[in-house]
Amino acid sequence: MATLNHALTKAVEWKLLRKALREELTAIRKYQEPDGRLRYLSGEAEAERLLQACEDWLRPIVLTAIHTGMRKGELLGLTWDCVDMTH
Incomplete structure (x- = not known):
């Protein structure tokens, strides 16, 4: 602004x-931004609990978000041609 x-x-x-x-x-x-703080995972144990709580179909998306820091819109915009499982 x-x-x-x-x-x-x-x-x-x-x-x-x-x-x-x-x-x-x-x-x-x-x-106006809402009051409060941004929420981040505090460690591997918390990330693991989050993954365990996810439905099977959601785990790969959450895992990708955790390891890349991608935002929701970026994750939803991914297509299979963007995925490289070997690198």
């Missing part, structure tokens, strides 16, 4: 954007 705000400020400064329009754009409510 800081980068976008700076770009809008520069656009007004360089007379590429009217100040009133910039003010309208920056009046848009910004998304």
Whole structure:
């Protein structure tokens, strides 16, 4: 958001954007991150418990996430041509 705000400020400064329009754009409510902390697995034992709790079909996905750090969207976007079981 800081980068976008700076770009809008520069656009007004360089007379590429009217100040009133910039003010309208920056009046848009910004998304607020929820309070709390990000959750990470604390060790091998916790990862193993998570895998044991998974349905059979879900284990390979969870295992891939644990070992690669991939996010949900990245995991869901994988196709078999992306998989190399030998390396």
